[in-house]
Amino acid sequence: MDNGVSAGSTASxxxxxxxxxxxxxxxxxxxxxxxxxxxxxxxxxxxxTYVGGLALFVLGILEFRGGDGFNGTAFAGLGAFWxxxxxxxxxxxxxxxxxxxxxxxxxLGLTLTVGAASGLFGQGVYALFTxxxxxxxxxxxxxxxxxxxxxxxxxxxxxxxxxYGATAALAHWPVALGSRARRDAVPAS
Numbered sequence: 001m002d003n004g005v006s007a008g009s010t011a012s013x014x015x016x017x018x019x020x021x022x023x024x025x026x027x028x029x030x031x032x033x034x035x036x037x038x039x040x041x042x043x044x045x046x047x048x049t050y051v052g053g054l055a056l057f058v059l060g061i062l063e064f065r066g067g068d069g070f071n072g073t074a075f076a077g078l079g080a081f082w083x084x085x086x087x088x089x090x091x092x093x094x095x096x097x098x099x100x101x102x103x104x105x106x107x108l109g110l111t112l113t114v115g116a117a118s119g120l121f122g123q124g125v126y127a128l129f130t131x132x133x134x135x136x137x138x139x140x141x142x143x144x145x146x147x148x149x150x151x152x153x154x155x156x157x158x159x160x161x162x163x164y165g166a167t168a169a170l171a172h173w174p175v176a177l178g179s180r181a182r183r184d185a186v187p188a189s
Contacts, residue, residue: 011169013066017059017075018125018166024052024082025129025159032136032152041152045086053083074112074126081105099140106133121165121175128158 024047031041060076109130116122132155139147168175
């Protein structure tokens with residue numbers, strides 16, 4: 001890419017990245033909950049590979065190029081997580097190896113939670129993501145299907161929050177909670 005050519009708007013790549021994260025988390029979470037008969041986490045491998053893995057990684061590179069180090073780190077790191085998770089999904093690795101992998105990437109989630117500058121909303125997405133990974137890790141170590149289901153619900157809620165945040169940014173809806181959100185939602189005369 002020529003240095004004189006823009007990598008694109010960081011606002012649009014950020015929104016697309018959060019949509020990709022949201023959809024992947026939803027599929028991953030719903031698969032772990034078992035709420036839909038015949039749908040498991042393994043069914044989200046293709047989505048995790050291409051949308052969560054490849055697309056997020058590329059969007060992370062574009063965010064870095066556009067000057068956004070946080071979203072660049074988040075999207076590239078999460079892209080690596082999803083791509084690697086998909087490669088080892090469906091029993092291709094031992095439960096203990098899967099648990100260790102989830103703990104290691106929960107550290108990335110913790111870093112993103114602490115570093116999110118978008119306030120409680122953005123921190124909430126990454127905090128729920130981190131919690132879901134920790135619950136899945138403990139569930140893998142303890143061979144607990146119940147913890148995996150709880151982790152699935154947490155991941156699905158994180159996915160909904162990420163999707164809503166991206167949709168709200170594109171639609172110019174308020175994301176802040178409380179009186180400030182109501183004040184900001186009313187256009188000034």
